[in-house]
Amino acid sequence: MSKKKPRPIPVPAETIPGIVDAHTHLASAGAATPAEVAAIVERAVAAGVEKICTVGDGLAEAEQALAAAHHHERVFAACAIHPTRAHELDEQAKTRLTEMAADPKCVAVGETGLDSYWITHDPERTAPLAVQEEALRWHIDLAVSSGKALMIHNREADEDLMRVLADAPRPRQTILHCFSSPLPVAQEALAAGYVLSFAGNVTFKRNLELREAARIAPPGQLLIETDAPYMTPEPFRGARNEPSLIGHTALCVAQARGMEPAELAAELSRTFDEVYAIGK
Secondary structure, eight states, X not given: OOOOOXXXXXXXXXXXXXXXXXXXXXXTTTOOSHHHHHHHHHHHHHTTEEEEEEEESSHHHHHHHHHHHHHOTTEEEEEOOOGGGGGGOOHHHHHHXXXXXXXXXXXXXXXXXXXXXXXXXXXXXXXXXXXXXXXXXXXXXXXXXXXXXXXXXXXSOHHHHHHHHXXXXXXXXXXXXXXXXXXXXXXXXXXXXXXXXXXXXXXXXXXXXXXXXXXXXXXXXXXXXXXXXXXXXXXXXXXXXXXXXHHHHHHHHHHHHTOOHHHHHHXXXXXXXXXXXXXX
């Protein structure tokens, strides 16, 4: 009987000073308390990470994200209700999310968006698309009124998402997190002025179109992220992810763009600050 080879334990890539993680989930990655946040950020800093945006995809998770941002100066928060949980966006949640969006450490409204994948694969627990769209439009209005960036989750809903974004009020910045759509959608999004944020799946061997999308994104419209604890980059795909592993994604994107890693890190740091209005 053959045995599967054990997965290698993930280790950071070469240190890339000044690199950023534009979207992660610190609590889900094992950092819920101040001490745990400090430890995971310390590992990230040792790998060169300068700034982190941690994301809440439910009200309780948004509270954790904002608390983590207040625990550590390098951490910022994004707060929203995930589209699959859009039915949880009641009046109490709206009131609290509006308060969170006014907090200086909350730099984005997200992640919100549309997700058709889970409607098919887990319909009993996933909000219908009409409910997701209603919640998305509410979050867009919050991003506009608060002046914060809008962070978008999109899974198998390209056409509907681009329609809503086109006819809704325009936030200051719109980020398509964990961008995984075909190249024509990337081109459409870039033409609309949206920011594409690439996670570890850009490193997967088959994802040639994602690497091409990362190559063509102009400066100021490109970010990278871990989406930890998910989307762990090669060569550690399938293992648990965390911000310290962002360097693997950075090296892949730098190669796709024909840039030195340090040059890419500087560009991404500037974009992070501009998109999330850091220091403004």
